[in-house]
Amino acid sequence: MSIQVTNLSKIYGAQRAIDNISFDLKPGEIVGFLGPNGAGKSTTMKILTGYLQPTSGNASVSGFDVLTQPMPARRAIGYLPEHNPLYLDMYVKEFLQFSGKLYGISGATLKTRISEVISMCGLEVEQHKKIGQLSKGYRQRVGLAQSFLHDPEVLILDEPTTGLDPNQILEIRELIRTAGSNKTVLFSTHIMQEVEALCDRVIIINKGKVVSDSSLDTLRQSGESLEAIFRKLTGNQ
Numbered sequence: 001m002s003i004q005v006t007n008l009s010k011i012y013g014a015q016r017a018i019d020n021i022s023f024d025l026k027p028g029e030i031v032g033f034l035g036p037n038g039a040g041k042s043t044t045m046k047i048l049t050g051y052l053q054p055t056s057g058n059a060s061v062s063g064f065d066v067l068t069q070p071m072p073a074r075r076a077i078g079y080l081p082e083h084n085p086l087y088l089d090m091y092v093k094e095f096l097q098f099s100g101k102l103y104g105i106s107g108a109t110l111k112t113r114i115s116e117v118i119s120m121c122g123l124e125v126e127q128h129k130k131i132g133q134l135s136k137g138y139r140q141r142v143g144l145a146q147s148f149l150h151d152p153e154v155l156i157l158d159e160p161t162t163g164l165d166p167n168q169i170l171e172i173r174e175l176i177r178t179a180g181s182n183k184t185v186l187f188s189t190h191i192m193q194e195v196e197a198l199c200d201r202v203i204i205i206n207k208g209k210v211v212s213d214s215s216l217d218t219l220r221q222s223g224e225s226l227e228a229i230f231r232k233l234t235g236n237q
């Protein structure tokens, strides 16, 4: 399995943000992670990427336990966090060099890889600018370029298209489709069309619990729209 989550829980103070959730992603699957605000999507992703410790349960990425084998687990992941934190004073290439070094890539290998991700993410024209000078869509491309840099097996993308205009949404969606063609992708979104355009499977989480884990084909066979299913399962009818 590329991602394995088993009986995972996270309690913040008195709040149970995720409650005994389990799911797996097979190599090459693109899976949409849906849930209303506060359902626990980011918390789950932060545990998978090693930014948070779970209260209980296990998670592994590419066969590496995120708690006991954090370094190989992190190396297997490309992560675009929600709100895409970037260093606005850095130039695009400078940021990618900095990120590459954090992953232990350097010299000619890093130079080649930076050229590849700049081309893949359509950043050629903007590559000499400071990140703070870029539009939101281009900043998102830089975040994605950073996540692709070390050619990870797994991509974890937390709301990659939030706040973008419709053209940028389509461009970023296309980028995820191309980059994800030989990777395992778990991404969260509130946009149902995005899930329908990109995913093999959808996991819906509500109040910290997995309430549905089905292929898109199975959901379609129910005859209801994904939006209607979502509303029914998350109690917002």
Ligand SMILES: Nc1ncnc2c1ncn2[C@@H]1O[C@H](COP(=O)(O)OP(=O)(O)OP(=O)(O)O)[C@@H](O)[C@H]1O
Pocket (backbone or CB within 6 Å): 012, 013, 015, 016, 017, 035, 036, 037, 038, 039, 040, 041, 042, 043, 044, 082
């Ligand atoms: N550091 C924290 N301390 C306390 N509570 C937190 C913390 N981080 C998240 N929570 C709470 O845990 C719950 C799950 O939050 P999480 O950010 O994982 O949800 P989400 O599904 O990603 O939501 P959204 O769609 O709004 O991004 C929420 O109720 C949130 O307020």
